[in-house]
Amino acid sequence: MIRNILIHIIILSVFRLGISQQYVVNQEAIEMPKEDVYIHHNTSLLFAGEYMYYTFYCTNSQTKNLSTLSKIGYIELVSEDKKIVLKQKVKLEQGVGQGDFFLPIAIESGNYKLIGYTQWMRNGAISSLFQSDISIINPYRGNQKRILSDSGKTAVNNPIKISNPTHTNSNTISFVTNKKDYKKREKVAVHIKGDVDLYKQGHYSISVRKIDTINIPARYSSKTYNRLKLNKTSDKKLKSSVNHILIPELRGELICGEIRSTIATTAIHDKKVGISIPGREYEIKIVSTDTDGSFCFTLDKQYLGDTVFIQLIGNPEKYDISLKEKQPINYDDLMFHKFRITPAMKKMILDRSFYNQVQNAYFSLKPDTLVTLKKIKPFYGDQVTVFKLDDYTRFPTIKETLVEVINNAWIKKLSDENSIFQVRYKYPPYNGPDHLPLVIVDGIIIQDHTKIIEYDARKVKKITLSRDKHFLGEQIFEGILDFETIDGDFYKTLDIDYIKKFQLSKTLPKKKYYNQYHGLNSKTDKTPDFRLQLLWEPDFKINTIEPSFDFFTSDNTGTYEIVMEGYSNTGQPVSLRELITVN
Secondary structure (H helix, E strand, O other), X not given: XXXXXXXXHHHHHHXXXXXXXXXXXXXXXXXXXXXXXEEEEOOOEEEOOOEEEEEEEEXXXXXXXXXXXXXXXXXXXXXXXXXXXXXXXXXXXXXEEEEEEEOOOOOOOXXXXXXEEOHHHHHOOHXXXXXXXXXXXXXXXXXXXXXXXXXXXXXXXXXXXXXXXXXXXXXXXXXXXXXXXXXXXXXXXXXXXXXXXXXOOOXXXXXXXXXXXXXXXXXXXXXXHHHHHHXXXXXXXXXXXXXXXXXXXXXXXXXXXXXEEOOOOOOXXXXXXXXXXXXXXXXXXXXXXXXXXXXXXXXXXXXXXXXXXXXXXXXXXXXXXXXXXXXXXXXXXXXXXXXXXXXXXHHHHHHHHHXXXXXXXXXHHOOOEXXXXXXXXXXXXXXXXXXXXXXXXXXXXXXXXXXXOOXXXXXXXXXXXXXXXXXXXXXXXXXXXXXXXXXXXXXXXXOOOHHHHOOEHHHEEEEEEEEEEEEEOOEEEEEEEEEEEOOOOHHHHOOOOOOEEEEOOOEOOOEEOOOOOOOOOOOOOOOOOOOOEEEEEXXXXXXXXXXXXXXXXXXXXEXXXXXXXXXXXXXXXXXXXXXXXXX
């Protein structure tokens, strides 16, 4: 326990000092606390044109509680030829994240693996990562050889007998429905009965989906998965003797890169690197390089842009900048489920393909919505003066606007070709500034102030002035001039050689999934409804005496499974199951 605490202290110290690598260097073998991942996904058989929905649960392998260590989760879909065909990142809050992906018509039929992990888990064996078999049928492609059954052999996907799996329910709570058999487009009310107080403050996800009447890859419940992990006694802790250990993403996504000097004699250590993710709610950071010219920065907010601009602060023309790609996981030892299709499945495949096409045709009438993000306050606080330029006489250039509108900021001419902005410090004595202000345009750091002095001020919405001293990393700025354009897209026309642009793979936004309603005032009552997935709720809370939820059946008849997975606030896995029939 003491050793684990020391490891956390070491890691936190590295972050406070400004990390420049993805690794903590250790000279001897140490025991590290581990994380486990369980992914609740809505199905293990998908057709092209369908969505997979999932909730990502990250737990502490020692306490079994949801982990507060990692803030980013990774999901990969791996094909039988060991290639990553899809990769996503989700932001973890209290160890829980959510996401979905749509299977395009370009994907091949075959058997796949759904893999889930955190960066901290990559220090272990591949067996420590979450793995689940996924089978995909793409009826729109001619080549089905990967899932066609061998001629002369008995079909492995005979119809299955469906029974109510009540044995998988939690010992102290269960689902209760108002009945078992429902008509098309009928409301289903589900209550959770039992010792619900034991499960308050937990995190759960709910899926209601039609059961496939053929044998498909099995999915783990959270209880089964937890039991399998407990049985692996030798795998509870990872003992590593390697010199380099990937550190956990404690505060957010970790992005690393390096600088290289274009002049052999120019130093690359302790250089300041400025990072900008532009937009209305931008993110700016300044970090320092290590002795090898490497740097890292942490994205701890849900950023909206997918482009990062990076530049050296001071003499930027002398350096090249690159980002380091994370090494892919070696999946050579993965074993895959052998799902096969047979001629007897032809009608099922045709019907389901037709239903999917109809559902996708009416998707715009039943859209999912993004969860509104909390407004991010500027890093420089609210002790500022905001000049909304429409409230003043408009002038053609920034130069004229600064003279006529903005108090306590001015332009100082250094030469015929170079000028700088300066800001008067807010506290006396009012001597000349010791440092340059930080100049920002739509979230981009502008070092060469001359570039925007003659910029068309009629394109600028507002100018925010801070007269405080600000510290970004180890860099000091005396004041801030933050320009926001009307269109908010200054970065799209940015053409400065030393500012390098890189694409980011964003974490998925949280969604509120559409819950179909049928009733007298429903706008979709006259539209076809062939849903297989009647409900997906990735973030269900038990916070009342009698928790409940409801949904409507569709025109797609058959047996449906109501599933709840998740973890209580004490780390107990919870798995509930119930079946209903739609006639």
